[in-house]
Amino acid sequence: MALVPRSVFRNWWDDMDRWHRDVEEHFRELRICNDRWSPLPSFRDKFRPWRDIFDNLDRQVGGGATIEQNDDKYQVIVDVQQFTPEEITVRTDDRCITIEGKHAQRKDKHGYISRQFVRRYLLPKGYDIGHVKPSLSSDGILTITAPRLVLPPPGERILPITRTWRPAIKAA
Structure with a gap:
């Protein structure tokens, strides 16, 4: 015996298709206004993107x-x-x-x-x-x-040797 009957999930794909058809129909009705076609409403027209708000603040x-x-x-x-x-x-x-x-x-x-x-x-x-x-x-x-950092030109160069006038190894 199953915990959830099979009939509950039997038509879930059909339910999703029906929901999508309803949404499309809703937007189709919004497009037709006064017997002429208008462009689909977009979220950009309805809501201001956050990026624009921060750009305007940045300019101020x-x-x-x-x-x-x-x-x-x-x-x-x-x-x-x-x-x-x-x-x-x-x-x-x-x-x-x-x-x-x-x-x-x-x-x-x-x-x-x-x-x-x-x-x-x-x-x-x-x-x-x-x-x-x-x-x-x-x-x-x-x-x-x-x-730009001024880098020495690549290639061979002769380096000067510095004399310290002290011994490198200290005698004990």
Whole structure:
């Protein structure tokens, strides 16, 4: 004797097909409006994707960042026009470039606003973190440039020998 009778699951595939047909019929009815065909409604029209929300937020607060990388340099371009030069800090550590912008609460045409952002970029290998140069344009575009590491040319080279003028082995 089975715990669940066979008749319960006998037509499950037919039930799924019926459900799909009902959904398709529902959307078909939505397409026909005023005796003319309109495009199928999409979820993109009904719901705003989260990605767009974060992109818009990104543009508002320290956003609009672009990264350009070529054989000569690695460049980060950030729109920081909402901040004064005194409110922007660019720091480097072993392998990262960190950009911070912060201003206290101030009055604008809509009321009071305060902004803050932190962006951190991992510098790819082959670029010189020691020679990173930030520059801020008059229209509020921060450009941070890291040059390519200067590597010695491959091939044979003669290395100078340094004399220490001390014995390497100490006598006991």
